[in-house]
Amino acid sequence: MxxxxxxxxxxxxxxxxxxxxxxxxxxxxxxxxxxxxxxxxxxxxxxxxxxxLDPPPGLTLMLHKPAGYTCSTKDIGRLIYDLLPDRFRDRDPVLSSVGRLDRDTSGLLLMTDDGQLLHRIVSPRSKLDKVYEAHLAEDLRGDEAARFASGELLLESDDKPLLPAELEVLGPRHARLTLHEGRYHQVRRMFAAVGNHVQTLHRCKVGGLELGDLGEGRWRQLDAGDLATLFGETD
Structure with a gap:
């Protein structure tokens, strides 16, 4: 070229x-x-x-997305691209978020301009778990873990029950939730289904890759070792 x-x-x-x-x-x-x-x-x-020069095509990065930022190039308000070098939004091939975190959710967001890698990450066949921490409006009742793990929880407007998910109680209104699928606003809808409301939501892990000590609003480029960790391919 x-x-x-x-x-x-x-x-x-x-x-x-x-x-x-x-x-x-x-x-x-x-x-x-x-x-x-x-x-x-x-x-x-x-x-x-x-x-x-900025990294060549094949760029993959992890971003610590703050709450209040939208995963979009065009929406009004604060966008995830505002946290990156200005040039990154004009790259060709385009630098896209891998899935989305809603505006009010913070935490680990992956971005790449590698279309094949993007599809591999989001494919159910890759079986990449996602781990979230939620702070809730009401105390946990005690039966949430069993309901989430049952494989029988049906969310409003869905026609298929959720896959079993694991809930770890961290405090009366604080929980860690591990998902094995990705549905629209899934964590918020799960807690709504058991009569609670998520006040803050943070994604701390995707596959084997953890956010670690990456500061809010910061990003770093991922290398081959990071991607191996993401897919659980390290020894």
Missing amino acids: KLVKHIANLGYGSRKQVQGMFREGRITDAEGEVLYADDKVEHAVIRIDGEP
């Missing part, structure tokens, strides 16, 4: 704008030598204004 197209696809500007960067001498190699549009060099050595 030509350098102009490659750099434009990373969101640095239109092809015309990137051509202008070449003319202005803003695009160099790691030693500061000016590059030209027809040069053939590796991604890793290219610099724009002295800074390395």
Whole structure:
């Protein structure tokens, strides 16, 4: 791929704008030598204004999504892309969230521009559990764990019972819930079905990958080791 197209696809500007960067001498190699549009060099050595290029296509990252942000590129209000470098929303292929966390839910959100990887993560065949912590409006009654584990709980407007899910009580109004499927607003609807209301909801784990100490609103790129951990492929 030509350098102009490659750099434009990373969101640095239109092809015309990137051509202008070449003319202005803003695009160099790691030693500061000016590059030209027809040069053939590796991604890793290219610099724009002295800074390395953003990660190449195949980017996968984890984001600690705060509550109040929407998983969208176009909705009104605060968007997850506001937490990333501005260029990331203009990348081609597009950088998409892997599934969604609703606006009021915080925690671990995966994003990738790799379509095959995205489909693998969301596929039920990958069997990637999702772990949430919920703070509730009312005290737990004591029968919730059995009902969630029964495989018989039917949510309003659904025609198929939920798969069994595991509930761990962390406090009178605090619980950890492990899901083996992903339905619309599933955790909130599950607690509503047993007469409670979720006040705050936080996703702390997907598959084998945990949010860890990644600060709220922060992100980091995932490497092959992280993806192996996600899919449980580590020794």
